Amino acid sequence: MLSNRFWRGATYGLLLVIIIWQALAWLLKIPIIPPPLAVLTNLIEIFADKMGLHLLYSLGRIIAGISIAILIGVPTGLLMGYFERIDKVLSPLVYFTYPIPKIALLPIIMLLFGLGEGSKLIMIVLIVIFQIIITSRDAVKAIPQDIFRSLQSLGAGRLQMFTEIIIPASLADVLTATRLALGTAVSILFFTETFGTEYGMGYFIMDAWMRVNYLDMYGGIVILSLMGFVLFTVIDITEKRVSAWR
């Protein structure tokens, strides 16, 4: 479980944001900054029948994106780490594409895959996958030779090398990489949800903005932030659990 320090930090952070927000609302008295309490009351009112579905869409997209990235990225990275030859072939490719700002690829992805779900998923996968590939590869390379040797001398096969050593050794690092990539993934998600769909928090927020419904818009922003925070925390807890041995 997460430490008290984490929760205390999160609570202070939340309080600070609310205080600044409230202060700004009082000082400026303009409709574009409604007071937090009004936003919260409105949120409670609209959440169930106006916003919930949008949240589910966003959540589904991001979870699907991250899962695909893990399902493809982890095996690729592990194989690269274990087999020198695969690494030699794939590394240049990964290093070449890794530093490209993925958002720059968005027009190409849209041209190739259209405006629908496919493009949105591909963008999230592209953001997260390189970090996962590189992290899992490096995690395998960092395993001391002696650990492999003791298993070899027991007559372990390739499969057992993966299940006993390679996967457990890299699991914690993979989760760290996912957690680090999550922030970017959520902002890209927001961006891709502003076109080609009528569902998702990105759509909801932009739509509220167009309708000049600032209460709804702020509610959407709050929920989107909360979603990011919850995902972050879930990964963090899992990470702590699987890396108890460190």
Add this chain to the structure above:
Amino acid sequence: MIEVKDLTVHYYREKEAIPALRQVNINIGTGDIYTFIGPSGCGKSTFLYVLSGILKDYEGSVRIDGRPVDPKSQRIGLILQNYGLLPWKNVYANTMLGLKIKNDQKFLDDHCHALLKQLGIDHLLDRFPKELSGGQQQRVAIARAFMLKPDLLLMDEPFSALDAITREELQEVFLNLWKENNVTTVFITHSVDEALYLGSKIVVFSPSPGRILDVLDNPCFQMENLRSSEKYYDMSMRIRKILNKG
């Protein structure tokens, strides 16, 4: 019985061949314990990797009980200087590892529990390696090796990372276990004292590339108050002389 005939090993870096062992010939009888001593870099670990089936690229022949080395069918207990424990498994899972890979049993039986007790680690079963002292980690590695009921025990400077007091403690614990189990053992060390205390025969290696300089019968083996006897002093001078001449 281990028969090593004309064993020569090279390491290859790019196209350069680095000799590590040259023309090693030795027979080790079943149930014997041989200590191998030699200067750093002379190829002692290399010799052990060949015997344990980790290194397969060599010239000459190595046979264990008349058959070529095969960690899948033979039971080889390997104990390394850095213990070779899996950091993500607790003591219980680490000691079980050999049995799990050999597919022997899913739980510790009475023999295993007695062994853990004898090694004084039966109260540490749910600890991770990082939560143990060096001496305790090495006890876990010893437990893992003996639980296998190995045909062959290979030890690569297992105690050299430990402080003097812990080292002598573990040498005694190990020797007692060895007497009860009577397993053919190759024990590598760089300490003349350890070679004399633990070896029924002592094999002296030349500097790199390693050759066998001499195989000595050890009259001090299993002697009471060994370290204060005259024989101990004589033998230790003899070994030092051979080592110095190279």
